[in-house]
Amino acid sequence: SSNTNFLLAIENLTVSFDGFKAIEDLNFYMDESELRVIIGPNGAGKTTLLDMICGKTRASEGSIKFRGKELTRMREHRIVWEGVGRKFQTPSIYDELSVFDNLEASYPRGRSVFGALAFKRDDEVLRRIHEVANEIQLQTRLDDLAGLLSHGQKQWLEIGMLLIQEPELLMLDEPVAGMSVSEREETAQLLRKIAKGRSVIVIEHDMEFVASLGGKVTVLHQGKILAEGDMQALKQDQRVIDVYLGH
């Protein structure tokens, strides 16, 4: 089909919970190296959509194709191997381990079922840890316990723990929740940088942060896409104002 040119092509996606359609007949497409923000009121289906892409929630109907491969019946760890990384809101770092050890623990060893990639040379692992630490601006904190990092730095470390697995699509649920103003600005820079070469989906409520990210915004409402476009255009869109921006 024609949708194989997209990195991610979601078509006619529906999921029902006891007859309630949290996602209904949804079509969603993403290109490579795209930074996409998903906004929408509480209960719109944003988290459910990410859960479905990463295989945590199964579709009732429809298709999710990633690089042309169907994900809807793939197991969660296989979807990770395909290159889809998801950061959940609940922290998954080990406070009592160093930043370095947290990153090393996330390095994808034994990715192949047949063990072909099970043992990468240590210097390759080291090189990758330093590369990621640079990207998340924690290169001077590698020996510190993760528990000593600021709230924002812990969020970046978690992003780093996903980056070290080299995902092609990174999905983040409210990455700047609880961050200071300067941490928000730095996170916007980080995500824009990450989206050069990988694609990123961000669920976000903070409209200033959304505007600072730039790029295309998808507005979800009652399990469907209400509008898509840049933030400037959406601010003028009466449907978006009515359901989301107006209150």
Ligand code: ADP
């Ligand atoms: P958002 O992230 O946009 O706030 P959610 O995806 O969390 O919205 O939820 C969308 C709707 O689906 C909500 O009405 C929520 O109550 C419902 N929902 C989500 N997950 C489940 C579930 N596992 N069982 C039943 N209802 C669910």
